[in-house]
Structures are given as C-alpha cells and as structure tokens.
Amino acid sequence: MTDLSGKDGYAVNAQYYDLIFPAEQRDRITTGLRALLPGSNRIVEIGSGTGLFTAVLVEQLSDDGELFAVEPSAVMRAALATRLSGLDNPPVTILPEDAITAQVPEPFDAVVMLHMLTHLTGTDRNAAWRHWVPRLRPGGLVITDEQFPQEPTDIPPSVILGRTLGRRRYDTVSQARTEGDGMVWTVTYRVHEEDALVTQDQVSFPSVVVSHATIDTELRAADCQPVPDAPEGIWAWRKSDTNPT
Ligand SMILES: C[S@@+](CC[C@H](N)C(=O)[O-])C[C@H]1O[C@@H](n2cnc3c(N)ncnc32)[C@H](O)[C@@H]1O
Numbered sequence: 179m180t181d182l183s184g185k186d187g188y189a190v191n192a193q194y195y196d197l198i199f200p201a202e203q204r205d206r207i208t209t210g211l212r213a214l215l216p217g218s219n220r221i222v223e224i225g226s227g228t229g230l231f232t233a234v235l236v237e238q239l240s241d242d243g244e245l246f247a248v249e250p251s252a253v254m255r256a257a258l259a260t261r262l263s264g265l266d267n268p269p270v271t272i273l274p275e276d277a278i279t280a281q282v283p284e285p286f287d288a289v290v291m292l293h294m295l296t297h298l299t300g301t302d303r304n305a306a307w308r309h310w311v312p313r314l315r316p317g318g319l320v321i322t323d324e325q326f327p328q329e330p331t332d333i334p335p336s337v338i339l340g341r342t343l344g345r346r347r348y349d350t351v352s353q354a355r356t357e358g359d360g361m362v363w364t365v366t367y368r369v370h371e372e373d374a375l376v377t378q379d380q381v382s383f384p385s386v387v388v389s390h391a392t393i394d395t396e397l398r399a400a401d402c403q404p405v406p407d408a409p410e411g412i413w414a415w416r417k418s419d420t421n422p423t
Contacts, residue, residue: 179362182383183250183276183297188227190381192253194367195228197348198340203411207292207323208234210409214319220286222310224248224277225294228257235290236268244269248280277306284313290321295393296385303388307400311417320402320415328389330356346371354385361385 182188188195211231215221215238226232226247235245247262247270249255255272262270273280277291277298289310298306311320327333333354340348351366364382368375390413394404402415 180381180383182381186252187297188251188254190379191365191367192228192251192257194340194348194350194379195254195257196230196341197343198338198350198367199230200338204230206409206411207231210412211235211238211290211321213409214321214405214412214414215288215290218287219243220283221245221288221290222248222280222282222286223290223292224280224306224310225250225291225297226258226272227251227254227293229261231290231292232258232262232270233265233268236265236270239269244271246271246273246280246282246286248273248275248277248282250274250276278302278309282313285315286313286318287315288319288321289314292321292323295322295325295388299386300388300392303393304396307396311397311400311402314417316417316419318417319405320397320417322393322413324411324413325388325390325393327361327387330359330361330387332356333361346376357384360387 211234217240218238219240220243221235223232223235223245226249232247239245247258249258249272255274259272262268335351335353338350338352347370349368354361354363362382363385366378366380368378370376397415401418405414405416408414
C-alpha cells in the first residue's frame with residue numbers, strides 16, 4: 179500500500195493527476211472559489227498538488243495580495259512550480275511543509291483545503307484546525323471540497339474517463355473497500371493508443387473518511403460557523419467576527 183501523505187507521496191499518481199481530474203468537478207469548484215474569495219489579501223492553500231486550483235486562487239487576490247501554497251510531496255511541488263512559472267510572476271510562496279507544520283505570516287483571509295482531507299486523520303484534522311483557525315482574521319474562511327463518500331463504503335470498479343493528449347488517451351479504473359473506519363482505494367491509471375492499452379500503473383492507498391457533521395462539530399468547537407448556501411461542491415465555514423471571551 180502506498181502512503182500518499184508524505185514527501186514521496188504521489189510518485190506514481192502525479193504524472194496522471196491533471197489528465198484524469200474530472201472537468202465538471204474542476205469547473206464546479208472553480209466557480210465556488212470565485213464566489214467566495216474575491217478581494218482576498220492573503221490565502222493559504224494546503225495540499226496545492228499540481229496547482230489545479232492555485233491559479234484560480236491567485237485570480238481572487240487583491241492587488242497586493244499573496245498566496246501561500248503548502249505542498250509536502252516533491253513531485254506534486256514540481257508540477258506546481260512549473261504551472262506557476264508559466265504565469266506572470268504570481269505572488270505565490272511555495273512551502274514544502276504540511277498541514278500542521280507550515281508557518282505563514284498572519285492573519286489570512288482563508289485556508290483552502292481541496293481534495294486533501296483524505297490524508298488527515300481526526301487527530302491531524304484537529305491539530306490543523308488548532309494551527310490555522312486562530313491565525314485566520316475574524317470572518318475568515320475555512321474551505322474544503324464536499325467529501326464523498328461521507329462514511330466508509332465499498333465502491334465497485336468504475337472507469338473514469340480522462341483526457342486525450344496527442345495520440346494517447348487516459349482513464350482510470352477506481353475501486354474502494356472499507357477498512358476499519360476508513361477506506362482503501364485502488365486506482366489503475368491506464369494509457370491507451372487507438373484500441374491498445376499501452377501502459378498501466380496501479381496504486382492502493384488508505385483514505386480517511388469524514389462527514390460534514392464531523393467537520394462541522396470540529397470547526398464549531400474551533401470558533402467557526404458554517405457558511406449558509408455555500409456554493410455547490412464546496413463546504414465552507416467562517417470564523418467568528420468577534421474574539422471569544
Ligand atoms: C488529491 S491531491 C489535491 C491537490 C489539489 N488541492 C487539488 O484539489 O487538485 C492531495 C494533495 O495533498 C497533499 N498532502 C498530503 N498530505 C498532506 C498533509 N499532511 N499536509 C498538506 N498536504 C498534504 C498531497 O501531497 C497532494 O498534493
């Protein structure tokens with residue numbers, strides 16, 4: 179089994195990541211970020227990955243705003259740095275630490291954690307809330323993607339179509355089994371040319387499963403309230419506007 183949460187995590191997955199990320203999901207989350215974050219002065223993105231959403235976050239910054247992109251995996255960071263280097267000097271600082279150890283000048287307007295809660299145990303999540311929420315400005319946002327599934331579930335193999343690049347077409351076969359209070363995903367990344375399967379790579383990795391109710395309880399305890407009518411595909415909480423007494 180591969181541990182995707184460390185500095186060597188995603189060594190297999192990284193080369194396929196953008197090619198198989200579902201376009202509809204990307205569009206939905208992009209729309210949500212654009213609705214919630216315009217005019218932000220400082221954003222922290224945790225687990226930026228290849229930067230699929232980092233450029234969207236940069237677009238939301240005020241003129242003198244800045245973004246800190248926390249990404250512990252070396253291969254994902256390479257993709258992130260390459261993507262950002264293609265932009266016109268974006269105000270993004272890449273940090274190689276993780277969700278609990280990264281240090282960022284405070285306060286900030288938002289902490290964004292997309293498709294990465296799967297890597298945080300309950301203990302890690304609570305450590306992350308303790309680390310980040312006190313450093314958010316009053317009224318600042320904690321943003322995650324909608325979690326699916328929200329309880330451990332066996333998922334039969336299904337093919338998810340990816341993109342075509344040149345002569346080759348990419349897809350995955352994904353399946354999961356429950357294990358304890360989490361799940362183990364097995365993903366086969368396949369590369370096809372015409373009717374032939376050219377290569378395939380398979381990884382199995384543990385996944386933490388968490389419900390909205392659980393995160394909501396944790397974040398309310400950390401002085402945040404859910405954002406009513408958060409955009410589709412996104413879960414969001416706002417830090418209290420007043421300091422707790
Ligand atoms: C599925 S990718 C998501 C990337 C990006 N946020 C997106 O939505 O496309 C999860 C990312 O979280 C990173 N990650 C894993 N464990 C982490 C941790 N403890 N702290 C911060 N990032 C972590 C991984 O290296 C990986 O790049």
